[in-house]
Amino acid sequence: MEAVVLAGGYATRMWPITRHRPKMFLPLGEETVIDGVFADLEADDRIDEVYVSTNERFADEFEAYLADSAFEKPQVSVEDTTAESEKFGVVGALAQLIDREDVDDDLLVIAGDNLLSFDVAEFVDFFVDAGTPTLAAYDVGSRERAKSYGLVELDGTEVVDFQEKPDDPNSTLVSIACYAFPRDTLPSFDTYLSNDNNPDEPGWFVQWLQSRQSVNAFTFDGAWYDIGTADAYLDAVAHALDGDTLVADDATVEDSELGENVHVMSGAEVVDASLSNTVVFDDARIADSTLERSVVDEAATVEDLDLRETLLGQHSRLVGN
Incomplete structure (x- = not known):
């Protein structure tokens, strides 16, 4: 299995503190935002390669960070962008990485700005048992907050409906940026993009995929922080410092x-x-x-x-x- 850690954004909502550094390197206690994800991927023997998908602007910082770390698996894979306006979108960047790195294996995709309360190995266990594209889902407890994410409706663990950023959510169970795709679904990225579908949020791709084949959801309790704003970052700091x-x-x-x-x-x-x-x-x-x-x-x-x-x-x- 191979893994992609998404770290290509410019975090403009958190400027100025992320203007000159990736938000993944913001401190959370003794660690940084991205360390928990790296540690989980490092510990799982089923994961052979870990690609850190980032942009040209921050590539050198990731190279230096990894060179000084104890992590052995992660390697930087550079998107050809230096500014927010040049971004391919997450789906577009994933499709390019799959081609650039010649990925031909089951693929785990996880955002580097996720603070998770579950071990990634648990998610991989669920994916292996399900044998289908798999997403992680979390109850955010607020319909207003759910508007910012992909809304998930389940029958057991199977996703029977997926709505990306609905105006009127009918539940509070949302998809977080943690996905796994069997190797035979990887060509679907190119198929999706070739039909002029939304190249940005991965939720749009999952919504498209779910309408064509079975997708399952791994649900979890505890804490989850999507560190995209200053408020979310400070909440994550509070969680880490307790x-x-x-x-x-x-x-x-x-x-x-x-x-x-x-x-x-x-x-x-x-x-x-x-x-x-x-x-x-x-x-x-x-x-x-x-x-x-x-x-x-x-x-x-x-x-x-x-x-x-x-x-x-x-x-x-x-x-x-």
Whole structure:
């Protein structure tokens, strides 16, 4: 079996903190967003190759990250894009990767910005038993939230209806970005695209496939975070920290109150400040300020301010009166 980790997006909804880094490298406690996926794929002996599908802009960063990591399976596979406007769409990028890497095996596809509460091996077990295209499905518990995903209707484990981003969801069970395809279905990517179907969201492809053959769903409980916005990222940080604080050994924290889910990274300085649900990157400085649900990027400065739900980019400086 081969696997593709989707990491080709530019995360424009999270700028400026993702303007110069892939969001998959944002910290979640002691790890990064993508580490959990890599670890699961590394541990499963059924998976021989892992392709990290990314763009030209971030390819060197992924190469460097993997070279410094303990992961042996992942290898970078580069899409020919350097900006959001040039993207092929997820389905288009997958079709190109299948051709570029000469993939001819069962294929696992998983988004690198997923924080999952199940072991990927469980999903692969289910796929092997089902013998059909398979998706992972999760109850988001909100019809409003369900509008942003592919809605799944099941008979047992079989998908009997799939609607991509419906305006009026009739349930809250949605497909997440975790799929598996038997090798004999891989030519369907080209067939789908050759008929001018939507090349972007993989849900459109799954909806098209489900109308033509049996598709099954692996459902799970627990937590799932689709880290596509700052709110979702901070929620994932809270899940990873579980109410604790994490302060690097060489960070400075003086006369400050650190509330729940605060991560202060290497070389950062926090003086006379109050922080909660906030991530402070390397070498940032916060003084005489209160921050809640915020991210302060590398070498940025905040002084004499109260901030909530703020993203401050690298080397930025915000100073109150």
